[in-house]
Every structure is written in C-alpha cells, then in structure tokens.
Amino acid sequence: MVLTVDIGNTRIKAAVFEGSTVLEKFVFEKNELEKKIKKILKKFQNCSDLVVASVGNIERQSFLALEKELNIHFLTHEDVFPFVNKYATPKTLGIDRMVLAAGATLQFPKQNRLVIDAGTCITYDFIDEFDHYLGGAISPGLRLRYETLHNYTAKLPLLSLEAPDSYIGNSTFQAIHSGIVNGFVYEIDGFIDEYRANYSNFIIILTGGDAEFLAKRLKNTIFANSNFLLESLNQTFQYKINND
Numbered sequence: 676m677v678l679t680v681d682i683g684n685t686r687i688k689a690a691v692f693e694g695s696t697v698l699e700k701f702v703f704e705k706n707e708l709e710k711k712i713k714k715i716l717k718k719f720q721n722c723s724d725l726v727v728a729s730v731g732n733i734e735r736q737s738f739l740a741l742e743k744e745l746n747i748h749f750l751t752h753e754d755v756f757p758f759v760n761k762y763a764t765p766k767t768l769g770i771d772r773m774v775l776a777a778g779a780t781l782q783f784p785k786q787n788r789l790v791i792d793a794g795t796c797i798t799y800d801f802i803d804e805f806d807h808y809l810g811g812a813i814s815p816g817l818r819l820r821y822e823t824l825h826n827y828t829a830k831l832p833l834l835s836l837e838a839p840d841s842y843i844g845n846s847t848f849q850a851i852h853s854g855i856v857n858g859f860v861y862e863i864d865g866f867i868d869e870y871r872a873n874y875s876n877f878i879i880i881l882t883g884g885d886a887e888f889l890a891k892r893l894k895n896t897i898f899a900n901s902n903f904l905l906e907s908l909n910q911t912f913q914y915k916i917n918n919d
C-alpha cells in the first residue's frame with residue numbers, strides 16, 4: 676500500500692492506494708498534518724511507502740520522524756519523470772505541476788494533453804504527443820480572486836463562491852460572482868479554444884478543489900477528476916521505482 680500526500684497552498688490532500696485503486700481519500704489543514712498522517716497509518720498498517728509532493732511551506736523534515744515506519748519519498752526535481760522538460764526554468768517549475776504532467780503522460784499516451792488544476796492558483800500544463808512538457812499558465816484561483824477583490828479595495832465585501840445568476844451582474848454581490856465565476860469560465864474556455872486551434876488529438880483534464888464546480892459550467896467538454904493529482908503521485912512513484 677502507498678500513501679500519497681499532496682501539499683498545496685490551501686490544504687493537504689492524501690490518499691491510500693492498493694495498486695491503482697484508491698482505498699480512502701483525506702482532506703485536511705496544514706496544522707493537522709502530523710496528527711492525520713499518524714491516524715491514517717494506524718488504520719492502514721500495510722502502508723510501505725509515503726509519497727509527497729509539496730508546493731506549500733512544508734518541507735521534507737516534517738516527515739523524518741516517520742522513517743522508521745515506512746519509506747519516505749519526498750519528490751523533487753531530481754527524480755525521474757516520464758516527459759522531456761522544455762520549461763525554460765525547469766528548477767522553478769512547481770513539483771505539483773510536474774506530477775500532474777507525469778500522470779497525464781502515463782495515463783494518456785501518444786496524444787496532446789492539457790491539465791488544468793483549479794486550486795489556490797489555476798495552473799495550465801501542456802504536454803505534447805511527443806511527451807515534451809512545454810509549459811502553460813498560472814493565474815489566481817477562485818477563492819484567491821474573491822479574497823483579492825476584498826483585500827485590495829475599500830468597498831468590496833468578502834463573498835464565498837457562488838454561481839452567478841447571469842453574466843450581467845445586477846448588484847454588487849452578483850457583479851462580483853459574475854466577474855469571478857464567469858471570468859474564470861471564459862478564461863478556461865478561451866485557453867482551450869487556443870490550444871485546440873493549434874493542436875489536434877487532445878485530452879483535457881480538470882482537477883483541483885474547484886474542478887467539480889467549474890466542470891459543468893464550461894462550454895468545452897473535459898474530463899474532470901478531483902483525484903488526478905493523488906493518482907498521478909501514485910503513478911509517478913511506480914514510474915520512479917521502475918526506472919531508477
């Protein structure tokens with residue numbers, strides 16, 4: 676059994692895998708890391724490996740105490756990945772984006788793939804049919820957009836995510852929801868149209884905390900899978916043990 680842990684900038688997601696099957700998924704806050712991992716390992720005593728991707732402020736040291744119990748794999752840029760990295764600054768590419776690209780490459784061979792992760796930030800990652808990772812985009816995520824509007828203005832309230840009534844927001848609340856939710860939908864559909872105009876034979880994967888909310892609002896048909904990063908972590912680990 677493998678325990679995968681995804682440390683994002685908002686929350687921690689974890690899953691226990693038996694082969695390629697998810698036995699259980701967990702979502703928790705950063706200050707609960709130690710307590711939750713201990714609880715998971717108590718329940719799943721056959722976990723032999725723990726695989727971590729962190730873009731948050733939690734480093735390898737946080738897991739050292741567990742080394743007696745199981746093998747710790749804290750993924751870094753030095754690990755083997757199943758694609759050729761064409762990013763101009765490969766060392767600064769987020770490890771979460773590398774894992775997503777690895778999952779897309781392994782799960783959907785010989786085609787163009789675009790992975791969209793709607794988390795704290797929205798990240799776009801493009802891997803072409805020759806398994807070249809070309810890059811993508813980073814923009815603020817939905818919750819970040821709500822917080823930013825409130826934090827950097829005098830008059831805008833802090834709202835939580837809600838579907839707008841119309842693209843014509845007829846109140847302050849509706850105008851904010853329209854700007855953020857419709858703005859995101861137009862952004863993502865616009866990106867997809869641009870990629871489609873330039874590449875054929877395409878798969879698009881949408882993941883992250885806002886994936887479900889967004890998937891049904893897009894014009895383009897896409898494959899939404901909230902567990903894609905956790906599944907990709909498991910696959911990256913299997914790839915690493917077979918290729919190291």
Ligand SMILES: Nc1ncnc2c1ncn2[C@@H]1O[C@H](COP(=O)(O)OP(=O)(O)O)[C@@H](O)[C@H]1O
Nearest residue numbers: 683684685686793794795816817818883884885
């Ligand atoms: N309980 C929650 N706490 C925080 N964000 C949540 C929660 N439920 C849904 N979300 C949404 O999930 C997004 C963050 O996604 P997530 O994938 O957890 O981020 P990250 O991987 O960057 O930590 C936010 O934009 C927010 O709208």
Ligand SMILES: CC(C)(COP(=O)(O)O)[C@@H](O)C(=O)NCCC(=O)O
Nearest residue numbers: 683684730767768769794795796813
């Ligand atoms: C862009 C990110 C902040 C996204 O983080 P997340 O939304 O998953 O919490 C992360 O992938 C990161 O820190 N990237 C480094 C810069 C880059 O990928 O080029």
Ligand SMILES: [K+]
Nearest residue numbers: 792794796798
């Ligand atoms: K993201």
